[in-house]
Amino acid sequence: MTTNTMVNSEMIKSGLHPRNKHRSRYDFEQLIQTNPALAQFVKLNAFQDASIDFSNPQAVKALNRALLKQFYDIAEWDIPAQYLCPPIPGRADYLHYVADLLAGNNDDVIPVGESVRVLDIGVGANAIYPLIGNHEYGWRFVGADIDAIALKNAQYVLDVNIGKSEVIELRQQASPTAIFKGVVKHDEIFDLTMCNPPFHASLEDAQAGSQRKWQGLGKNTSRNFEKKGTKSQSVALNFGGQGAELYCAGGEEAFVNRMVNESKQIANQCLWFTSLISKAASLPSVYRALKKVNALEVKTIEMAQGQKKSRLVAWTFLDANQRLAWRNSRW
Template identity: 65%
Template sequence: MDKNKLSQPVGKSGLHPRNKHKDRYDFTLLIETHPALARFVRLNQYQDASIDFADPFAVKTLNQALLKQYYGIAAWDIPAHFLCPPIPGRADYLHYLADLLAACNAGLVPRGDKVKVLDIGVGANLVYPMIGQREYEWHFVGADINPEALGNARQVIASNPGLDSAVTLRLQANASAIFQGIIQADDRFDLTMCNPPFHASLADAVAGTQRKWRGLEKNRGKPAGKNSKLPVADKLNFGGHAAELYCEGGEEAFISRMVQESAQVGRQCLWFTTLVSKAATLPAVYRALRKAGAFKVKTIEMAQGQKKSRIVAWTFLDDNQQREWCCQRWQ
């Protein structure tokens, strides 16, 4: 495609003001940064430059371009059967967490490796630690139950200067545990973050993938009937290893277990947080937090276009303990 014919980017609704992706993708710039993207960029039915988001190679190549252009990540790849995350939404989570820390630090976002963040389910993609380190210079511990995922994450770290001293990886040996076995006795984390498994079963995950596929086909002007088929089983943009996509009981059960475990290490972390995809999950999460004795709970709404999500954050520290934590660690 002739890059001189690419339309100018238009603003996207809902993203955090500090999010580098709050405007529409500038494909001219991205192609200059990562020429491999050019073969995937076309004018859509609205005569805007775009890619086919149903094409796994296009989605992965777009991610490579975004990471290279905005975060200086020169080398990034993932195995075919692991989750290929949307970069703008992942960045949004981190910026809202920065605001959460700023609220107890006189309005200033703490920067530098004194800030310690635990990423539960870091995955093969390592996206949260990469963006968080580049944006705020935070130090990350990434935990996962999958050795293959951590192996790929190690390759990404080794291939990009500055990540090796900023990211530590830990294997969760107990598939039924979340914080247990990961948070050590001498650990202190300013934040924990998690994008929990969304679905309750493999069947639910497959059904969700098919719904998204039909939605994309409809947006592309193609028939979207019940007989629409996925061209391949492991589409990267909707793909993911089993542990990334589903667990027994879905996100409600996973987050409830996370809340229960967080109470056992409540003095070792300032703010525990998680994404919550379904609004219907919130009542169960709030019940679990009351039962666990959380001192304060915050719900942070997020949006990217039509997609709505939210962060639930909780702490077991009272206001004085929070202020003392900030003074001792960041000032």
């Protein structure tokens, strides 16, 4: 097993990938021109810089609409209330790093176009990875999710943006315990899988995580976290997402371990399997699982957005000759 930490010295300011379009401060004047509805949420912060209240889900949604339209040609985008409103810069980073991963098997040239097929596990209501990945690299995507409401919204987003439903397919995972099984068809080929797994192990962990976010944003958590089940508690979780997006039994460690075990069953149907790992403490268990299924190569790619540190783990069951043959037959 090998690990590969990819850190670029030019990322000191933002920590983001060199190709990430969001490495500099948000130009709110330009973003407001792109999405005028954003204007009502933009205020001067304590440093007299234009910003928004990132604890306000409506403000974050308005910002995302502007970013998606300005940088990725997504004319219309929306999510249902209380669904995950993802940070665009961090999601774009994941895509750029896995593009580099594919380039490593292609003479350091990123393969682009519809011949590259990507599976997004947990596509959500927002469909962020397919939308950005298709725009940036022209890849085709399959997005899978267990939540029918999320998929219905994601399909609406694809349908109202010209051409997206032709290159992004959505599939519902029928089993609450399966990841690839029931989604990946017999003999179907993917060059890459992606996943942002549920971070927390329980609802209580998710609530505690949201409380820490509110504290980090300088909010009065005593008003936002009261008795279990109260409306104010629900509001406090709004920016964090729905249950399946936030938590599962055992948290991300258990989820990724299941993913690793299932990946062995389709070892020859995918070049690289990948997943985000939010907690460094989850890595030893994931590495043990990968060793147990005899993954031939494992890469750990460090990522950062401001003070937030994360990483993605990538693994393959194909040796060097098999990867060369894969490239020659597909790209």
